[in-house]
Amino acid sequence: MVGYYPGWKSDAFPVTAANVDAGRLTMALYAFLGVCWNGKHGNPEPSVNYVAPCQDAAGEAQAANGALVFRDAAKDGANLRALVAMKRRHPQFKVVVSVGGWDWSNQFSNVADSAEARASFVASSVKLMRRFGLDGVDIDWEYPTEAGVPCVAGAVCARPADKRNFIMLARELRAAFDAAGRQDRKHYSITIAAGGNANYVNDGAAGGGWIAELAQSLDWINIMAYDFHMPWEKRSGHHAALFADPADPVTADGLYASASVQRYLRAGVAADKLVMGVPFYGYGWKGCPPGAGGDGQYQDCGGGAGGGVDGGNAYGYGLLRKLGYLTAGHDGGQGFQRHWNGAARAPYLYRAADGVWISYEDPASLKEKARYVKAQGLRGAMFWELSADGGQQMLRALSAAMRK
Template identity: 30%
Template structure:
């Protein structure tokens, strides 16, 4: 790969690191374990031909740094209709078996385990501050990657709060990168294992991070370029505007670039949901209440938007969209296909790595003319193909018989 090595003084094994290919785009989505329940959204529903990477949310970590799966039944145990109850040995089932089968059938599809998230970031600071706990984190996360047959790890620490946290974050990444390289060396594997992070777009959070130091250990920075406005705001606002206002996506991207992050490592996150403001006269106006939402208050699945009675609007200056119901006086801020088109143009123009979505259960079917994954694919493919670098299928030391056998 061109530009595959970032100069580093920590280890010659940095050769295992790989940027996204300079002539191809990432299209990535989070898949959440809980989607298989009330949402009835399963791994086999993923539009794999229009995706290059899947981030599985989430694994948790305890106070001693041990990383463990958040929902073992969904993750490794659930038997689907074509899973036999008569298999011999110790076999992997659940979502991770399904992901392994997808990887086998679609060798371009890479799957990483995302650790943390908003709810499960509580222990990151204490773990990152302690060498022994960092060692536990590194050991157990790589064990999961190996046993489940994955292609990488994604760190979703929301958020480091102090200068010490930022320093310790670098230490955690360094030790994790070194261990991932050693794992690859021991396997004789020349396909890179991916170390990525879900990264903030709020100035308070990103200005604290040692981004230039983090860069030498990370393959991609998945920018959480959403939730820029919500129930915590003083007024109704855009939640993922590319330009305009005190906080916007372009401002965050320019900061990452200024800190030395190569453009191809920056992947722009986009929401597959809308945030609601009730009893408001529009963007920039006060509001009272946020409404019931689809699964949580104030948050609506994108595939249900615009809501009945609401009209969708596009703001070309800020590159954002929203719907407004003048009778209910309800505004919902979200990304429409037109916004996705414009953001894809921005990604191509600025030579960014691609697009990421939170999260897959909220989109239309990819053939639907309003599908966001479909929209970003059509737009990005006008400039370059999607990343087709190969995934991993060889895990001879997995604890699961069917993973060792290559997901037969």
């Protein structure tokens, strides 16, 4: 049971037992740390527009290329200490820092391509583990050879050699963590967040051999088996379907969770090194016609629906309950009707009056995914992220399903 904690939300979502259930979590991934390059970290690309001087855990200026750095040393340090303190009552609970993420993956290609920067990444990681009593590092590189956030003019954010360089970075980190672990009498873990599509698993014509080689240095791979449909697409669709629905046009491309898992297995990654990611959030579309089924599914819509998180188009299960779109009995409210796609094993909501269609995850779909994780012999389940789970309803449902 692996869950991300969003450090940048800690003012509104502090590290407390009410927000972080260390008794049900195996590991909290603290998101996100950055990496230093030329004295700065962040991403100048307009959609991110965040660049700041590098600072280490003590708040001191950091200049070494590749070093792990904080957004806010005081706040991030306090959050990490609060998470680590939970281990006293829950010794099985681990605290790991996640580096990169969608916004801050732009320097990974440079770091992995430089022996000196890789050494700095490794050394700063070991230092950070020991300073805070942490248990490992999660590398969230989105994505090797194919940067998710477009690179600004004149910068390099991706190289054809990224996946081979990633293997070298992981090997060097594994060697250092094993050596430090022998001295500290503990195990330091290395995990990654990995894409669910074929472009990630394969290294061009070379195929998926690279990911099996990378896995040798990792404790496990957290597969981001979600975001298969997004609200900037015109057509409504399930963003985290478990199985294929022949009625979905992207089914042929294998854009559903079980297909993502099978790609890794076919590439030679052992099942117990795979953790399947599930989303504690959903997405909404507006202006979706009813279609032949009268439910707005797989229809050409008018864009993303507003009214979600921060007024946007993201809707978590807890928010849907709070808005009254879902009732206590899991039926639709406020004019919505709840539907279940038996092929995809996915719930969805539709309000015919204004054509709002929402793809989301709920306890029923989590049970299906837990059943799949156990049937395939996978390591476990990961979710993004804790603050989207109002009242820990989703975590309790997933935990119960995984334990049965």
